[in-house]
Amino acid sequence: MQCEAESRIVVMAVVIYCLTTPADDNEAMRSKMRSEKQSHKILMFIGEYIHGLDDKKRLSVPSKFRKELGKKAVITLGLNKCLSLYPAKEWSVFAGKLSKLSMGKSEDRGFSRAMLSGAFEVEIDSIGRILIPDTLKGYAGLKEKVVLTGVYDRVEVWDESTWKSYKAQMVSETDRMAEQLGERGVF
Numbered sequence: 001m002q003c004e005a006e007s008r009i010v011v012m013a014v015v016i017y018c019l020t021t022p023a024d025d026n027e028a029m030r031s032k033m034r035s036e037k038q039s040h041k042i043l044m045f046i047g048e049y050i051h052g053l054d055d056k057k058r059l060s061v062p063s064k065f066r067k068e069l070g071k072k073a074v075i076t077l078g079l080n081k082c083l084s085l086y087p088a089k090e091w092s093v094f095a096g097k098l099s100k101l102s103m104g105k106s107e108d109r110g111f112s113r114a115m116l117s118g119a120f121e122v123e124i125d126s127i128g129r130i131l132i133p134d135t136l137k138g139y140a141g142l143k144e145k146v147v148l149t150g151v152y153d154r155v156e157v158w159d160e161s162t163w164k165s166y167k168a169q170m171v172s173e174t175d176r177m178a179e180q181l182g183e184r185g186v187f
Contacts, residue, residue: 043087043090043152044150045065045068045150045151045152045154046150047062047150048147048148048150049062049064049147049148050145050146050147050148051145051146051148052144052146053132053137053143053144053146056131057133057134057137058129058130058132059130059146059148060127060128060129061085061124061128061130061148061155062148063128064150065148065155066124066128068087069085069087069124069155070087070088072088072121073085073086073087073091073121073122073130074088074091074119074120074122075119075120075122075130075133075136076118076136077114077115077118077136077139078140078156078157080166081141081158081159081162082140082156082158082162083136083139083140083156083158084157085122085130085155085156085157086153087153088121090153090154094115098111098112098115098116099112118135118139120133120136132157140157140159140162141159141162142157142159143161144160146158146159146160147159147160147163
């Protein structure tokens with residue numbers, strides 16, 4: 001939302017500038033606007049992919065996710081027994097939010113500790129694989145087949161059977177959830 005507001009302000013400034021500036025300078029401003037838009041690019045992972053874990057606990061990351069993840073990413077505990085894989089930049093944003101939680105509240109401390117102590121930097125190798133640490137593999141119950149799901153700013157990594165069960169439950173409740181989201185003005 002903040003990014004959208006910033007973009008609107010930039011556009012308004014460009015329009016005012018273009019109306020009050022000689023034509024020669026307008027191209028320079030248009031170029032600046034294009035670079036501003038690119039710097040506010042919204043990252044979005046979507047989709048669902050099934051991949052296998054090899055015997056060395058390496059997981060092939062879908063090619064659609066690799067570009068946005070970059071060469072290094074951070075993997076940590078996710079919710080509902082999955083793992084969350086973040087691009088380094090998005091991890092920094094998330095960790096920044098965690099740093100603002102109150103150290104005086106037990107739940108805040110506990111959540112921060114779980115997310116940060118459970119986080120590992122991983123490198124994506126030349127053929128698009130990551131090595132999943134044993135502790136995370138155990139937490140998520142990862143076996144042979146793994147589902148990678150795009151969830152806006154992160155990729156979730158699920159054991160296939162856990163994902164199927166979770167997804168079936170969520171899909172069965174979409175009408176009810178849509179009504180609740182509608183009441184909050186989201187849907």
